[in-house]
Amino acid sequence: MEKIEIKRPHLTDIEELHKFFRLVITDTFAKEGLAELHDDQKDEWETKKQYLQWDLESHGEKRFFLLAVDEETKEIIGTIEYGVANELIQKTIKEDLADFPEIGTVFVHPNFQNRGIGSMLLQKMFKTLESKNVRGFCLDSGYKQAQAVWQSKFGKPDYLLEHYWNENSHHMIWKRNFPL
Numbered sequence: 316m317e318k319i320e321i322k323r324p325h326l327t328d329i330e331e332l333h334k335f336f337r338l339v340i341t342d343t344f345a346k347e348g349l350a351e352l353h354d355d356q357k358d359e360w361e362t363k364k365q366y367l368q369w370d371l372e373s374h375g376e377k378r379f380f381l382l383a384v385d386e387e388t389k390e391i392i393g394t395i396e397y398g399v400a401n402e403l404i405q406k407t408i409k410e411d412l413a414d415f416p417e418i419g420t421v422f423v424h425p426n427f428q429n430r431g432i433g434s435m436l437l438q439k440m441f442k443t444l445e446s447k448n449v450r451g452f453c454l455d456s457g458y459k460q461a462q463a464v465w466q467s468k469f470g471k472p473d474y475l476l477e478h479y480w481n482e483n484s485h486h487m488i489w490k491r492n493f494p495l
Contacts, residue, residue: 317468319383320438321381321382324380329367333364336363336394337422338424348404379397380396393432393433394422394436396419397440398419400417400453403488415453416449418452418453419454420439424467450492451493452493453489453491472487476488
């Protein structure tokens with residue numbers, strides 16, 4: 316396995332991260348059979364760029380990113396972040412989620428997927444959140460491939476929004492307490 320450094324983003328990472336977000340989003344939409352949804356891809360890309368900006372401006376208070384960097388090439392190969400739960404999670408769960416931030420932007424470069432990098436980022440994020448004394452986390456997904464990964468890690472979702480995206484395309488939400 317590659318030697319991976321987990322680090323916080325810096326201003327010098329912005330351009331590379333924007334390209335990384337676009338690459339992973341485009342790849343994910345293609346793998347999900349949604350390549351033609353250009354506006355949705357652009358919206359997701361813009362959201363990720365905004366989250367990164369919030370992290371950098373607030374020094375990790377409004378959003379908090381971790382990056383996986385290949386130590387040999389110095390290339391960004393993965394990301395994860397947390398912040399206030401998104402509107403869909405809040406509307407669905409309908410309870411105070413102040414101690415249950417949303418974990419999101421769990422992206423791994425297509426050439427590095429299925430090598431444990433996402434799991435490594437997730438474990439580091441769990442340690443980060445536990446050190447901040449939060450009670451747990453929320454996570455949601457509308458991507459079928461990601462849903463399979465999350466179900467293998469966390470079991471059945473707490474909330475299943477059936478046919479949310481279209482026929483047989485569901486949205487799933489997990490809410491988990493620490494320790495897992």
